[in-house]
Amino acid sequence: MATDVKKETGIEFSQDLLDHIEQWREKPGNLIMILHRVQQEFGYIPREAAKKVAKLLNVPLAKIYGVITFYHYFKLTKPGKYNIQVCMGTACYLKGGEDILEELEKILGIGVNQVTDDGQFSIEAVRCVGACGLAPVTIVGEDVFGKLTKDRLPEILSKFQDK
Numbered sequence: 015m016a017t018d019v020k021k022e023t024g025i026e027f028s029q030d031l032l033d034h035i036e037q038w039r040e041k042p043g044n045l046i047m048i049l050h051r052v053q054q055e056f057g058y059i060p061r062e063a064a065k066k067v068a069k070l071l072n073v074p075l076a077k078i079y080g081v082i083t084f085y086h087y088f089k090l091t092k093p094g095k096y097n098i099q100v101c102m103g104t105a106c107y108l109k110g111g112e113d114i115l116e117e118l119e120k121i122l123g124i125g126v127n128q129v130t131d132d133g134q135f136s137i138e139a140v141r142c143v144g145a146c147g148l149a150p151v152t153i154v155g156e157d158v159f160g161k162l163t164k165d166r167l168p169e170i171l172s173k174f175q176d177k
């Protein structure tokens with residue numbers, strides 16, 4: 015069955031992901047758990063992946079999109095190679111998180127939830143990332159930058175820019 019679904023949807027899931035889907039197939043809350051794992055595998059939820067999950071679980075595609083659009087956590091567009099998460103939690107906001115966000119938008123020429131033309135960076139505004147003592151906090155890829163000031167941004171971005 016998996017092979018037929020692959021042919022129809024044109025996207026391949028890892029065996030790990032297929033096993034995860036099997037494991038959650040009949041359990042309550044399974045859509046969230048499965049889509050979470052899809053996003054881990056692709057970095058977002060590609061449309062073809064949503065279609066494939068719908069077919070594998072035999073649920074309407076609209077139901078899948080209902081879940082994806084309800085939870086901000088799920089992304090519908092492919093993030094940049096380095097996703098930049100600017101914390102907009104209360105502590106960070108009060109310490110200038112918005113300035114960081116505006117400066118990033120200015121430097122990269124993109125807005126929140128957009129990707130630079132070269133696919134290198136995307137910007138995301140996120141809720142508290144749990145490091146309030148370091149406010150304002152921004153995470154670039156996997157690296158956390160605390161007590162950030164906007165004048166440090168060009169130097170930080172240049173470290174992540176492919177030469």
Ligand code: FES
Pocket residue numbers: 101102103104105106107141142143144145146147149150151
């Ligand atoms: S508010 Fe930004 S880390 Fe908590």
